[in-house]
Amino acid sequence: MKNQHSGQPAPFPEEGRPAIYPVGDVHTEAGGVVLDAAIAVQRWGELRIASDGSTNIILVEHALTGDSDAVTWWKGLIGPGLSLDTNRFCVMCTNALGGYSGSTGPSSPHPDGRPWGSRFPALSIRDLVTAERQLLDVLGIGSVAAVIGGSMGGARTLEWTLMHPERVRSAAVLAVSARASAWQIGIQSAQISAITNDPEWLNGDYHSSDGYPHEGLAAARRIAHLTYRGEQELDERFGTDAQKGENPLGEYRDPEQRFAVQSYLDHQAEKLVERFDAGSYVTLTEALNRHDIGRGRGGLNRALSEIRVPTLVTGVDTDILYPYHQQEHISRNVGELLGMAKIVSPVGHDAFLTETRQVARVLRRFLLLAADADGETSG
Amino acid sequence: MKNQHSGQPAPFPEEGRPAIYPVGDVHTEAGGVVLDAAIAVQRWGELRIASDGSTNIILVEHALTGDSDAVTWWKGLIGPGLSLDTNRFCVMCTNALGGYSGSTGPSSPHPDGRPWGSRFPALSIRDLVTAERQLLDVLGIGSVAAVIGGSMGGARTLEWTLMHPERVRSAAVLAVSARASAWQIGIQSAQISAITNDPEWLNGDYHSSDGYPHEGLAAARRIAHLTYRGEQELDERFGTDAQKGENPLGEYRDPEQRFAVQSYLDHQAEKLVERFDAGSYVTLTEALNRHDIGRGRGGLNRALSEIRVPTLVTGVDTDILYPYHQQEHISRNVGELLGMAKIVSPVGHDAFLTETRQVARVLRRFLLLAADADGETSG
Numbered sequence: 001m002k003n004q005h006s007g008q009p010a011p012f013p014e015e016g017r018p019a020i021y022p023v024g025d026v027h028t029e030a031g032g033v034v035l036d037a038a039i040a041v042q043r044w045g046e047l048r049i050a051s052d053g054s055t056n057i058i059l060v061e062h063a064l065t066g067d068s069d070a071v072t073w074w075k076g077l078i079g080p081g082l083s084l085d086t087n088r089f090c091v092m093c094t095n096a097l098g099g100y101s102g103s104t105g106p107s108s109p110h111p112d113g114r115p116w117g118s119r120f121p122a123l124s125i126r127d128l129v130t131a132e133r134q135l136l137d138v139l140g141i142g143s144v145a146a147v148i149g150g151s152m153g154g155a156r157t158l159e160w161t162l163m164h165p166e167r168v169r170s171a172a173v174l175a176v177s178a179r180a181s182a183w184q185i186g187i188q189s190a191q192i193s194a195i196t197n198d199p200e201w202l203n204g205d206y207h208s209s210d211g212y213p214h215e216g217l218a219a220a221r222r223i224a225h226l227t228y229r230g231e232q233e234l235d236e237r238f239g240t241d242a243q244k245g246e247n248p249l250g251e252y253r254d255p256e257q258r259f260a261v262q263s264y265l266d267h268q269a270e271k272l273v274e275r276f277d278a279g280s281y282v283t284l285t286e287a288l289n290r291h292d293i294g295r296g297r298g299g300l301n302r303a304l305s306e307i308r309v310p311t312l313v314t315g316v317d318t319d320i321l322y323p324y325h326q327q328e329h330i331s332r333n334v335g336e337l338l339g340m341a342k343i344v345s346p347v348g349h350d351a352f353l354t355e356t357r358q359v360a361r362v363l364r365r366f367l368l369l370a371a372d373a374d375g376e377t378s379g
Numbered sequence: 380m381k382n383q384h385s386g387q388p389a390p391f392p393e394e395g396r397p398a399i400y401p402v403g404d405v406h407t408e409a410g411g412v413v414l415d416a417a418i419a420v421q422r423w424g425e426l427r428i429a430s431d432g433s434t435n436i437i438l439v440e441h442a443l444t445g446d447s448d449a450v451t452w453w454k455g456l457i458g459p460g461l462s463l464d465t466n467r468f469c470v471m472c473t474n475a476l477g478g479y480s481g482s483t484g485p486s487s488p489h490p491d492g493r494p495w496g497s498r499f500p501a502l503s504i505r506d507l508v509t510a511e512r513q514l515l516d517v518l519g520i521g522s523v524a525a526v527i528g529g530s531m532g533g534a535r536t537l538e539w540t541l542m543h544p545e546r547v548r549s550a551a552v553l554a555v556s557a558r559a560s561a562w563q564i565g566i567q568s569a570q571i572s573a574i575t576n577d578p579e580w581l582n583g584d585y586h587s588s589d590g591y592p593h594e595g596l597a598a599a600r601r602i603a604h605l606t607y608r609g610e611q612e613l614d615e616r617f618g619t620d621a622q623k624g625e626n627p628l629g630e631y632r633d634p635e636q637r638f639a640v641q642s643y644l645d646h647q648a649e650k651l652v653e654r655f656d657a658g659s660y661v662t663l664t665e666a667l668n669r670h671d672i673g674r675g676r677g678g679l680n681r682a683l684s685e686i687r688v689p690t691l692v693t694g695v696d697t698d699i700l701y702p703y704h705q706q707e708h709i710s711r712n713v714g715e716l717l718g719m720a721k722i723v724s725p726v727g728h729d730a731f732l733t734e735t736r737q738v739a740r741v742l743r744r745f746l747l748l749a750a751d752a753d754g755e756t757s758g
Binding site for chain 2: 028029030031032118121122124179180181182183185186187189190192193194196197199215219222223225226229231232234235237238239240248249250251252253255259260261262265282283286289290292295320323325
């Protein structure tokens with residue numbers, strides 16, 4: 001099918017309500033095609049379009065298992081009078097291509113009616129941006145005031161600045177690197193293997209079966225969660241405590257008798273299994289493995305130096321998944337640096353989601369700096 | 380059977396040659412029994428026994444998948460004129476109870492002739508020390524000059540100082556904590572689950588089957604290896620490179636098409652699968668989960684404060700498995716601190732095995748300080 005943006009812009013989504021738009025075929029970087037893709041989106045605040053076609057949109061990019069409901073997962077940051085002030089901005093968030101919250105992913109029906117399953121192509125971070133750019137085309141949106149994202153959302157934000165700089169007036173990149181590190185690829189691949197080794201995975205075609213790779217997805221999430229949380233925070237909360245009513249120190253090892261931290265991780269895993277899809281998890285984790293803004297652009301530092309979109313960089317001091325030196329690397333090399341900020345927290349990587357007050361300050365400062373930079377550019 | 384030490388001391392092992400000694404039944408902390416246990420041991424250097432029964436033995440304690448062949452896994456540190464100078468000391472190393480290199484473990488025959496398998500009891504670090512103490516009894520050894528160990532070996536070293544202080548004149552503890560942290564329990568439990576979820580695990584009784592939980596053990600080792608190695612070192616070596624001849628960026632995700640770091644981790648995993656046993660891996664990893672010198676001793680700091688054996692503490696600045704603050708915690712609280720040292724290395728946890736020159740300096744200094752302390756005590 002042809003892309004939708006050849007005709008009239010589609011009607012804008014209603015305030016706060018999830019809407020799903022067909023965006024046409026998405027051609028992937030590696031030569032695959034997601035036919036008839038759809039992208040879910042939500043927005044808060046009124047859209048304003050200037051005479052030059054620029055808008056007051058702030059595009060918020062979610063992390064691996066996130067969704068378009070940014071006011072929920074980034075609570076306290078988006079709304080009237082908040083950092084991302086919906087009296088001034090139209091804050092918009094899409095569900096990533098490959099995801100499981102409205103956008104087309106491996107669990108979605110293929111045009112032939114059966115689930116995509118193993119036929120869903122591998123995606124890169126760039127492909128997620130391509131799908132989102134096609135949505136902007138469908139909605140008739142020229143440029144956005146800012147793109148903001150952490151973790152996988154930060155990876156997409158960086159790609160936005162390089163793939164479509166004419167459509168992004170500023171960028172805030174949180175808790176991410178300019179490319180996957182070997183350690184990230186290693187630990188992410190361990191998660192993918194946990195799922196694909198589950199006998200119920202069926203090469204990704206479990207959607208048409210009675211089974212579901214529940215255990216594999218849970219195992220993946222337990223590992224992932226240990227990379228999202230600081231070890232000191234976890235240790236303060238759980239230490240070597242036994243889970244209440246269980247005895248992990250018995251005569252024989254017994255998986256039913258757990259330490260408190262095991263119960264906590266099991267709970268985190270179950271929560272994810274209930275709300276997410278194993279195929280989407282594999283697809284988006286693989287996209288993180290392929291994250292490399294230097295690919296085809298003369299290498300990492302060359303690519304960073306070519307970023308002309310004013311960009312603010314933020315990291316977390318205790319992040320073991322995307323250690324702070326990775327954000328320092330971005331800030332040292334990015335072509336147009338708006339500023340650098342450090343979130344100080346025992347929480348680790350997830351601090352970009354949980355340290356609301358610090359993130360609020362960073363985002364306020366970002367928008368002030370971005371407005372200044374915008375004024376200079378236009379002035 | 381009765382412990383062997385009721386009779387004459389067993390003959391001392393020959394220089395460098397692995398020897399296996401029956402040590403009697405080992406009663407575990409949790410109420411289990413390893414019947415008719417045997418412990419493998421090697422030694423280098425001549426044994427000298429003073430009139431008070433003290434010896435010139437340095438007991439070296441191996442890490443999780445180690446063995447009694449310390450001159451191999453701690454190359455460059457043990458020998459004539461080296462830090463652990465076999466002209467002066469008798470360096471001795473046992474294979475841990477539960478292990479797979481000569482000592483009784485889950486793959487060993489039970490007295491009934493079939494493998495122990497699922498009947499092998501859960502072990503704590505204290506149980507490993509108990510078995511080793513029973514070996515010293517069998518050999519007629521009173522006290523040792525020093526106990527030295529890193530990682531799981533460090534955990535055993537700490538337990539030695541509390542369980543049998545009268546038999547240990549000094550201790551060097553490397554790259555370990557006073558108890559398992561919640562993060563360690565989490566990541567170690569992920570490894571155990573990877574093995575026990577393998578359909579060929581058969582509740583630990585695969586030894587009598589045609590199968591072997593190969594995939595599960597490999598998955599566990601890949602995860603573990605990522606905790607043993609510093610992310611910056613891994614990244615410098617592999618980054619996002621493709622494995623030679625493979626394309627990890629194809630149209631579809633394909634486990635045969637790998638990044639270089641995946642190939643490296645696969646290789647590390649295969650090496651372990653070839654030389655180790657899945658049951659031993661689960662047993663000793665569970666012992667690490669149960670590591671807590673404060674248990675039954677009035678808590679962690681109380682237990683540390685009661686250590687009267689002069690103890691040197693060492694850590695690695697980039698260790699994510701046993702972060703350096705955990706060694707600082709030991710050194711701040713240990714009752715008799717000989718000294719504190721930091722190994723500076725991009726390698727991470729494994730630096731206690733690979734940074735030979737730094738470890739050599741630490742161990743030389745340790746033995747000088749220990750001799751001083753010993754002189755003061757005897758003088």
